[in-house]
Every structure is written in C-alpha cells, then in structure tokens.
Amino acid sequence: MAEYSAFSLLKNALSGNKDWKPAWRKPDPKASYDVIVIGGGGHGLSTAYYLAKEHGITNVAVLEKGWLGSGNVGRNTTAVRSNYLLPANTRFYEHSMKLWENLSHDLNYNVMFSQRGCLNLAHTPAQLDDFARRGNAMRHLGVDAELMTTAEIARLVPALNVSATARFPIVGGLMQRRAGTARHDAVAWGYARGADRRGVDIIENCEVTGFLRDGDRISGVTTSRGEVRARKVAVAVAGSTGQVMRLAGIDTMPIESQVLQAFVTESLKPFIDTVLTFGMGHFYMSQSDKGGLVYGGDLDGYNSYAQRGSLPVVDEVMSEMLALFPGLARVRMLRSWGGVCDMSMDGSPIITTGPLPGMYLNCGWCYGGFKATPASGWCFAWTIAKDEPHDINAPFTLNRFHRGLVIDDKGQGATPRLH
Amino acid sequence: MLITCPYCGPRDVIEFTYQGDGNRERPQPASQDLDAWNAYVYDRLNPAGDHNEIWQHSGGCRAHLRVVRNTLTHEISSVAFTRGDHKAAARHKAEGKI
C-alpha cells in the first residue's frame, strides 16, 4: 500500500504528476452495511479507519452531507496538546498524542505533525502556581510539562512584549514541548484514504435526514441518496449533534452549538515557532508552514449555527494580539471564518454506546476536538466494535451529568461559553 | 447585532450579557426531583432557528430581557422584559430613575 514513497514521488514527478490515483473512491451507497458512521469530519473518518484497522470491521460507510473537510476538521487552528489537569482528560489526550506521534507513518500520509511546543503564559503569581499544579498533575501521569521563566520565554519568543509595563505582564508559563500543530486537511484526507484502502465506503454529498427503526432499535438511516440500513449507526457530527439527535427523537442534549472564529494574517518570515496561549484573555497563536499567523480567541458567546462570526470578537481578538505583540499592529489579516462547535456542559466530550439501542454517539468536542481526532476515532471504534467503552473513554458517558460525575477541567460549571 | 432594549432602544450586542436558554424552568429550591434539576442545569433544546433566550442589558439599564433570536440568521423577532425585571423597571420608571 506504500503509494507515497520517495520512489513514487520521483516516478510521478518524471511523468508530470499525471498518473496519481484519487485518494479515495466515490462509491454509491449500498443497501446495507455493518456500521454506518454519520459525519465525514476528522472524528468520523478516524473512527472508520480504526474500525477497519484495529477491529477488522470493513463493511462500513461514512456518510457526509457536504464534502470531506467542510466541517470543523478543516476550520480549526490545528493546535495539538495534552496539557490537561484532570486524570480522565490527561489519559485520553495523551493517548491521542501518542497516536499523533506515529500518525504520518501509520497512515503513509504526511499530516505534517510538528512538535513545536505549546506555551501557556501566566500573568499573576497565582496563575503560575495553578500552572505548576497542572504541570505536576501531568507529570504524575507521564506527560511532559515544564515551567518557564520570563527570561526563558523572552528567548523563545523574542517578539513578545515581556516588559514589566505591559498591560498584562508575563510572570512565567507552562510549556509542553511535545505539543504542536498538524495540517488539518491532511488529517482528514489521510484517514479517508486509509479507511478507503481497507474497504470503507466514503460517501460525500449524502445528508442523513432521518433514522430507520426496527422496533426500538435504530436499524439504519434515510438520506438524500436513499435508505441505508446497518446493524450499528454511529453519530459523529460535531456542531450538528443537536440537529441529528433531534431526527432520532431526542430533543434535548447537554450541548449548545456556538460559533468559534479563527484568523490568518499575510505570510511573514519565521516569527514564532511554538503555539502560544495568553492566559489573561482568551487568545492563542501559531505560525503556519506557509508563514501566516493563525490565531483565535473566545467563542462568540451565544447559540449560533451561522458558521460565521461577529465583529465584537474580531475586535477583542485583535486587541489581545496587540497586547502581546505590539509589533504586529500593521500586519494585515487575510482571512477569518467561523465553525460551529458542540459545546458540552462540562467542556469534556461524550463517547458512548447509545443513547438508543443500535446507536453510538461521539460529540461534545467544544473548541478543542482537533487534537482528539486520533484518540476519538480509536476509542469510538472500540466502543462500536465491542459494545462497551475502552478504559480510556469509560468516563466520557452521556449520563455523567445526571450522576454528578462531570469532568470539568476548567471548573466553570454548566456554562458552555466559559469552557 | 443590535438588540432593541424596551427602555434604551436599539443597542449594540456588546452592551449585553448572554444568560442562556430561556426555556429552562428552575425547580422549587426544596425540590428533590433529580430529573428536573438535571434538565434545568444541563439539558438544552439548542434549536437551529428561533431560540428563546435571556440577555441582560448589563452595559445599559441592567434589565433582564427575554429575546427570541434566530440562531441561523441572528434575526431578532421579539424582545420583552422578563417578569421580575418588568416590575422593577416599572418601579424605577415611576420613581423617575430612568
């Protein structure tokens, strides 16, 4: 299957790159499958890939209403990290990190995973103490973390305003060196190709419009391209979770759909070679391989399916950027866009069997699910194949709210816009 | 986005604080109905379309408002006082404070 290799690159270069084959087929939906995965985002595609690779379940269809990458997998700011506080989160995101570290090799597809580090800035001694606590919690579970002084930070990110007269002086930071970024489209395409090669049908422009039932059991879906039956139906639709669950008769979920925006500047020479987060507001930035600064901030803060952002947040993000990097005042912003996030009530995801018989649910990724893409698919595939969670995703149930077992890393309570 | 406060008139959204879903019913404080508490704290309708929600005009008259806003288009079809604030606002008005 080694379609991409030094040899194949050379061979195709010499023949004018005319002989490359499409990375995945374009099959029509069959009448039935063992498993249907609704949603051709990163999580749906990785689920299909690991179903085939880890569990030998290849009679699988991924149904995507648009084209691959049209959802949040192609809209995010590509930061990958596992610097969480609570054990359930740390274990899950570290499992993801380990998969990231081998992903290009595993997929034979360069996802451009770049471990350039992720640095959280602290602006008060109390915040630095809090970061020290988080770093210790991470190291207890075998995850790398180190506290940095202001002088070390100034050397790492020379453009940063570290002066004592800054609006929010920087007193230190928490660094995870193994964190970084990955090329988000490549992640979707790599998983799609890997799943396709193992027999999975990836069906684009196929919107799920309803569920089929056999008595109580979900037994398939109706789509814009006809009925498709399956023994198991898995939902992985990120910001559309509320809408799709409503099609199955479930009217309320512990989820709100809200918009997050992202921004890219014109290309600059190498400017910053880590992912940086600003602890006093909500701002984060990295530099893409093309040179553009990629950055974002808070959610717009109210329910929205608009997939575009509002101006007040643009204003706020820009002012936070300038508080950190006064030197960027005259750099032009090229593009901005929004994505609809499925904000859960404790900020943590849901990966579970049910809630209806024959159904499996993967949602609640908030604005941090890109880094979870490998582990999300890996755990969801396990859950679908074995009808029970793996230890790693066992805490991420749907009824944890009801049972008082919330996984609230930020300690913000049931206010999604604060997570 | 402009929200037309019944007191202050049309104002920019930055003057307001979103207080979330306006459909939720808070159980009586002494209630031990766990399902009702769970629904109140965690469950959301999250519609794509008209959404009944609460906003506070925190940068203006501070009244709490019941707003019906379309979550696809951000079009606002109605704004009214929430019940308690309506009374307080009427009192303030009578006292000449607004």
Ligand SMILES: Cc1cc2nc3c(=O)[nH]c(=O)nc-3n(C[C@H](O)[C@H](O)[C@H](O)COP(=O)(O)OP(=O)(O)OC[C@H]3O[C@@H](n4cnc5c(N)ncnc54)[C@H](O)[C@@H]3O)c2cc1C
């Ligand atoms: C601006 C922005 C920045 C972000 N930055 C980061 C970051 O730096 N790091 C990080 O870890 N995370 C980040 N995230 C979050 C991350 O992108 C998401 O949590 C994650 O991508 C969601 O999983 P997904 O890839 O499967 O979702 P999606 O790609 O949205 O996949 C869901 C798919 O379901 C499809 N679908 C919906 N309804 C139907 C239907 N009825 N029938 C068929 N298909 C349907 C959609 O079309 C969509 O393609 C960011 C998100 C945004 C919006």
Ligand SMILES: [Zn+2]
């Ligand atoms: Zn007002």
